Amino acid sequence: MVPEKLIGKVEYKANLAGNNYLVRIGFERIADFTPGQYASLKVNDEGIRRSYSVASLPGKKSIDLLVDISPMGVGSKYILGLNVGDEVEVLGFLGRFIVDPLLLIESKQILFLATGTGIAPLRPMIEDLLYKKKYSGEVRLIWGMRYEKDLYWLKEMDNINRDFDNFKFDIVISKPSEDWPGFRGHVGSVIDQLAQKWSGTLAYLCGSPDMIAENEIKLKEKGVPEGHIFYEKYF
Numbered sequence: 001m002v003p004e005k006l007i008g009k010v011e012y013k014a015n016l017a018g019n020n021y022l023v024r025i026g027f028e029r030i031a032d033f034t035p036g037q038y039a040s041l042k043v044n045d046e047g048i049r050r051s052y053s054v055a056s057l058p059g060k061k062s063i064d065l066l067v068d069i070s071p072m073g074v075g076s077k078y079i080l081g082l083n084v085g086d087e088v089e090v091l092g093f094l095g096r097f098i099v100d101p102l103l104l105i106e107s108k109q110i111l112f113l114a115t116g117t118g119i120a121p122l123r124p125m126i127e128d129l130l131y132k133k134k135y136s137g138e139v140r141l142i143w144g145m146r147y148e149k150d151l152y153w154l155k156e157m158d159n160i161n162r163d164f165d166n167f168k169f170d171i172v173i174s175k176p177s178e179d180w181p182g183f184r185g186h187v188g189s190v191i192d193q194l195a196q197k198w199s200g201t202l203a204y205l206c207g208s209p210d211m212i213a214e215n216e217i218k219l220k221e222k223g224v225p226e227g228h229i230f231y232e233k234y235f
């Protein structure tokens with residue numbers, strides 16, 4: 001599909017936690033997309049653009065974007081200044097970070113790794129796999145965040161957990177409070193504790209380039225075939 005210029009309007013905007021915002025953009029006419037793809041948003045009058053993964057499922061006349069405004073560059077400031085009713089221009093939809101249905105046939109489990117808003121495309125990818133494609137292998141999401149106060153979408157993940165025994169969700173906090181009951185450290189430390197048949201694993205990594213570089217090597221060393229590792233780097 002060739003990406004199209006789409007004009008939409010902000011339908012909803014909310015602060016989820018910390019510096020993380022959810023922005024819903026509605027369109028009169030929307031282009032097709034596959035879970036995992038991103039939109040290129042025009043963020044100033046000079047035509048500067050920033051990429052944001054679509055954080056919602058296709059089939060609606062709106063898309064959700066999940067944005068961490070911490071970098072506070074031109075994109076972050078634009079998102080922060082948006083109000084309901086504002087017109088926005090996106091180029092949609094782009095990227096090859098999608099699940100290849102042919103690979104699903106030979107895979108025993110799918111591992112999704114995210115840091116920060118890298119969880120944005122993973123939620124619709126996981127919902128698509130479980131609710132729509134009825135994938136019956138194990139689907140595991142490991143989400144790395146710096147502080148537990150910045151977590152969001154926990155209820156939504158609980159709902160998927162309730163609906164599917166084959167969905168596993170782990171959070172790992174790199175700067176936890178003393179009371180944090182879960183994993184501490186980085187995404188890779190949780191991977192080291194998994195016992196699974198790595199040759200039958202598909203892996204999708206999204207978020208910080210450091211996390212991706214580190215865990216791509218780790219997964220290859222464990223035996224995940226090179227062609228079964230996919231990533232989207234947020235740089």
Ligand SMILES: Cc1cc2nc3c(=O)[nH]c(=O)nc-3n(C[C@H](O)[C@H](O)[C@H](O)COP(=O)(O)OP(=O)(O)OC[C@H]3O[C@@H](n4cnc5c(N)ncnc54)[C@H](O)[C@@H]3O)c2cc1C
Binds near residue numbers: 067233
């Ligand atoms: C394919 C793709 C999809 C993306 N999807 C999302 C998404 O769904 N949600 C989201 O929040 N972001 C996403 N990003 C990152 C996003 O496009 C911007 O790069 C990021 O929001 C910073 O933009 P900015 O204009 O605010 O800052 P910039 O002006 O680009 O940078 C300001 C300063 O912050 C640093 N910086 C830039 N990006 C980051 C970062 N991610 N973390 C820490 N420091 C940074 C820069 O080095 C610079 O010093 C995606 C990136 C790509 C390539």
